[in-house]
Amino acid sequence: PTKRTTKDFIFGKVIGEGSFSTVYLTKDIHTSKEYAIKVCDKRHIIREKKTEYVKRERDVLNTITSAGVPFFVKLYCTFQDTDSLYFVLSYAKNGELLQYIKQVGAFDIESTRFYAGEILLALEHLHRLHIIHRDLKPENILLDEKMHILITDFGSAKIVVNHEQQQKVEGDSEVTTVVQRRNSFVGTAQYVSPELLTDKVAHYSSDLWALGCIIYQMISGLPPFRARNEYIIFQKILKLDYEFPEDFDADAQDLVQKLLVVNNSERLGAQDKENYHSIRSHPMFAGLDFATLSETTPPVIS
Numbered sequence: 214p215t216k217r218t219t220k221d222f223i224f225g226k227v228i229g230e231g232s233f234s235t236v237y238l239t240k241d242i243h244t245s246k247e248y249a250i251k252v253c254d255k256r257h258i259i260r261e262k263k264t265e266y267v268k269r270e271r272d273v274l275n276t277i278t279s280a281g282v283p284f285f286v287k288l289y290c291t292f293q294d295t296d297s298l299y300f301v302l303s304y305a306k307n308g309e310l311l312q313y314i315k316q317v318g319a320f321d322i323e324s325t326r327f328y329a330g331e332i333l334l335a336l337e338h339l340h341r342l343h344i345i346h347r348d349l350k351p352e353n354i355l356l357d358e359k360m361h362i363l364i365t366d367f368g369s370a371k372i373v374v375n376h377e378q379q380q381k382v383e384g385d386s387e388v389t390t391v392v393q394r395r396n397s398f399v400g401t402a403q404y405v406s407p408e409l410l411t412d413k414v415a416h417y418s419s420d421l422w423a424l425g426c427i428i429y430q431m432i433s434g435l436p437p438f439r440a441r442n443e444y445i446i447f448q449k450i451l452k453l454d455y456e457f458p459e460d461f462d463a464d465a466q467d468l469v470q471k472l473l474v475v476n477n478s479e480r481l482g483a484q485d486k487e488n489y490h491s492i493r494s495h496p497m498f499a500g501l502d503f504a505t506l507s508e509t510t511p512p513v514i515s
């Protein structure tokens with residue numbers, strides 16, 4: 214197939230902003246299909262030394278798209294011009310999960326169970342592909358026209374090469390990258406796991422920590438670790454300094470407490486192999502049919 218160019222698309226409104234990218238709603242002039250095009254500014258990427266991140270995002274998106282697993286944005290094609298790189302991605306008509314949490318303030322337990330279940334299935338697919346997301350948060354969990362999730366933004370993802378549970382980031386460049394990443398965690402500090410703050414090691418269970426934070430936020434409306442600046446948030450994370458509101462669902466509280474464990478190897482699911490059966494079997498998910506979830510009509514968020 215011939216390489217696409219911007220002339221093949223009608224660019225619409227901005228639907229996402231990153232530190233060196235902007236996401237536009239677009240329409241393919243040949244098929245009238247809608248896509249999201251992520252436009253990355255080449256000069257900014259080079260100046261901020263982010264070329265490795267962009268290459269990794271492309272590689273991870275290619276791996277996920279080729280695997281044909283549900284619950285992730287797909288990468289349809291890429292192209293570039295003098296100034297920019299273009300990623301043509303799935304358009305998630307209903308936007309970010311975060312906007313729904315803000316709109317309704319707190320999900321009922323049925324919606325929380327459903328979306329926590331879809332996120333868990335997505336993490337099983339991702340981790341089976343030996344990929345750690347490392348920046349999972351409600352802004353990166355999108356909702357398609359049927360209100361199923363599509364996870365996006367793999368700029369911070371890690372491809373686990375030694376297939377161990379733990380990916381030791383070796384060499385100064387990695388440590389520097391992680392430190393830079395920690396600094397670049399502005400706005401997402403609330404979901405970062407203790408191990409990413411201390412020994413700079415990426416684990417599959419780092420994504421399970423983020424799941425715990427997201428379940429807490431779906432029910433209470435806010436993330437568990439909150440403060441007026443990142444440094445205090447990091448301190449609270451390392452001290453496990455958070456509380457549950459009075460009326461927090463008991464099963465959800467028990468699951469969150471078993472995911473928000475400082476020692477990542479003791480986190481629920483951390484020792485599971487094929488799938489996260491320890492988490493699937495938690496009372497929070499009683500009655501949820503994981504095998505048919507992606508074909509089930511989602512509950513109306515309320």
Ligand SMILES: NC(=O)Nc1ccc2c(c1)=C(Cc1cc(-c3cccc(C(=O)NCCN4CCCCC4)c3)c[nH]1)C(=O)N=2
Nearest residue numbers: 228229236249302303304305306307308312313316365366
């Ligand atoms: N960093 C990234 O990779 N970012 C990406 C990548 C791919 C991608 C991406 C971001 C998308 C973001 C997106 C944003 C939106 C969107 C933006 C603004 C408004 C709305 C919107 O109003 N949706 C209707 C539902 N809302 C729900 C919340 C209350 C008001 C009504 C959607 C739709 N999709 C997308 O569709 N595809």
